[in-house]
Structures are given as C-alpha cells and as structure tokens.
Amino acid sequence: MVILFDVLARLPLSVLHRIGALFGWVTYLFSKRYSFRLRENLHEAGLARSESETKKLLHTNIREMGKGVMELPWVWRRPFEKVVAGVRQCHGWEHFEAAQAQGNGVIVLTPHIGCFEVIGLYIASHMPITCMYRPPRWKFLDTLMHEGRERGQMKLAPTDLGGVRQLLKALKKGQAIGILPDQVPGNGEGEWVPFFGRPAYTMTLIGRLVEASGAAVVMCASERLPPGEGYALHFTPLSFDTNSSIPRQMNAALEAVIRNHPEQYLWSYNRYKVPRGALPPDAVKEQ
Numbered sequence: 001m002v003i004l005f006d007v008l009a010r011l012p013l014s015v016l017h018r019i020g021a022l023f024g025w026v027t028y029l030f031s032k033r034y035s036f037r038l039r040e041n042l043h044e045a046g047l048a049r050s051e052s053e054t055k056k057l058l059h060t061n062i063r064e065m066g067k068g069v070m071e072l073p074w075v076w077r078r079p080f081e082k083v084v085a086g087v088r089q090c091h092g093w094e095h096f097e098a099a100q101a102q103g104n105g106v107i108v109l110t111p112h113i114g115c116f117e118v119i120g121l122y123i124a125s126h127m128p129i130t131c132m133y134r135p136p137r138w139k140f141l142d143t144l145m146h147e148g149r150e151r152g153q154m155k156l157a158p159t160d161l162g163g164v165r166q167l168l169k170a171l172k173k174g175q176a177i178g179i180l181p182d183q184v185p186g187n188g189e190g191e192w193v194p195f196f197g198r199p200a201y202t203m204t205l206i207g208r209l210v211e212a213s214g215a216a217v218v219m220c221a222s223e224r225l226p227p228g229e230g231y232a233l234h235f236t237p238l239s240f241d242t243n244s245s246i247p248r249q250m251n252a253a254l255e256a257v258i259r260n261h262p263e264q265y266l267w268s269y270n271r272y273k274v275p276r277g278a279l280p281p282d283a284v285k286e287q
Contacts, residue, residue: 009077022066083121104171105173109217109250172213182269199272
C-alpha cells in the first residue's frame with residue numbers, strides 16, 4: 001500500500017482528481033450503503049431549491065468525494081514543502097494571527113469539507129500544531145497517517161483521555177490544536193443538537209477546552225480548486241456565548257461554512273448515528 005501511495009503521489013494533482021472523479025462514481029454505483037447515506041443526508045439538508053438542483057449537487061459531490069480519496073497520496077507522500085505550496089489562496093489568515101496573539105493557544109476547527117488534510121500541514125509550516133485523530137483499525141493506514149501528517153511542526157493526538165491531555169498541554173504553551181468538529185464523539189462526550197435540521201450527537205470537548213485554557217477558536221475550511229490547481233483556505237473567527245449550548249452554536253457556524261461549498265462536504269459520513277451506549281435523541285427528550 002505504501003508503494004502504491006508513492007507511485008500515485010508522483011502523478012500531477014489534476015490527474016489524481018480526474019481518476020478520483022471516476023473512482024467516486026464507481027464507489028457510488030457499487031456501494032448501496034454509501035450511496036443511500038449520501039443521498040439521504042444531502043436531500044434532508046435542504047440545500048437545493050428543486051429536484052434538478054439536488055441532482056446536480058449530488059453528482060458534483062460524488063466526484064468531489066472521489067477526488068478526496070485519490071488526493072491523499074499526493075498530500076501524505078509528496079515533499080512537505082510542495083504540499084504546503086499547494087495552498088494557492090489563504091483567506092482570513094489575519095484571524096488566525098489575531099487569535100495566536102492572545103497567547104492562550106488557538107483551537108482550529110476543521111470540518112470535513114474539501115481537502116481538510118492540508119489545513120494542519122499549512123499551519124504546521126508556521127507554528128506547532130497538535131491535531132486530534134481517530135486511530136484506524138488497519139496498522140498500515142495508521143502508519144501512513146503518521147508519516148503523512150506528522151511533518152513540519154505537527155503532532156498527532158489520539159481520541160482518548162491521553163490525547164485530550166496532549167491538546168491541553170499544547171494550548172497552555174500557546175500553540176495551536178486541530179479538531180474535526182463534525183466527527184461523532186463517543187457516548188457521554190456529546191449532546192444532541194440540530195445539524196441541518198436533524199439531531200446530531202455533537203462533541204462537548206470544544207467548550208471544555210475553551211473553559212480550561214481560555215484559547216481562541218478559529219474555523220478553517222479547505223476549498224478544492226479546479227482543475228487540480230490546489231487549495232484555498234478560509235479562516236473564520238468564532239466566539240461562543242458560554243451561557244448557552246456551545247455545541248449548538250458550533251453546528252450553526254458549521255452550517256454557515258458548509259453552505260459556501262456544499263458540493264465539497266462529506267455528506268456520506270454517518271453524522272447522525274447514535275454512538276454505542278448513548279440514548280437516541282427521542283429517548284433523551286422523554287427524560
């Protein structure tokens with residue numbers, strides 16, 4: 001697999017994206033579970049005004065998800081400097097610098113949109129950043145993740161108590177941390193709040209980290225530029241009202257960012273699943 005990744009990494013990004021668009025369609029046509037979830041999540045989000053718009057958005061998203069898979073060798077196995085140079089545009093970097101200047105560390109929220117893999121690497125070319133990740137089941141993939149991500153000034157922290165301690169330690173040093181805010185947390189680590197009109201179990205970790213460290217929060221979305229030209233990063237500052245639900249506010253901010261480029265969001269992700277051991281949203285309401 002490493003050899004295959006190294007071979008693919010030598011191809012131009014534009015070629016990988018063309019292959020990825022085809023791969024996206026193959027996956028969609030041959031995986032019923034994948035295609036059903038993608039269609040359901042996209043339709044329920046209510047982003048399109050007509051059936052024709054929904055169909056167009058679906059077809060574009062199928063291609064974009066394939067591109068997301070095929071660009072991984074390029075991001076993980078290309079020389080670090082060349083990957084960082086793939087970020088052609090950076091909008092709102094001043095918001096990140098302003099957050100960093102406060103001195104309490106920066107929490108960077110990176111939703112599953114575009115090539116979110118490049119965000120941490122780009123920041124790691126400027127300052128230390130510790131990114132939380134969920135270790136995969138396959139050992140070879142875990143090795144690829146570490147080799148591809150832990151470059152520049154980036155470190156990885158697993159999604160467990162030890163990983164949370166790593167995040168807090170980095171924030172206390174005034175460094176940055178990266179978290180996928182739309183990843184479903186484990187039982188007891190989230191609350192049910194709306195996400196595109198449907199209850200989604202959403203992590204409470206962000207609020208706890210802000211309370212413990214006083215860190216500033218910035219959201220960054222990665223936009224995939226056509227055709228294989230690279231990426232544009234969009235940084236947005238966030239401030240939360242601690243007297244109300246931070247997960248609810250975070251999801252509202254996520255929705256606003258996703259609406260800018262809905263065709264590049266990972267709609268096939270099982271965002272609305274009930275974590276093992278957790279009560280479903282209907283049962284929570286009855287209590």
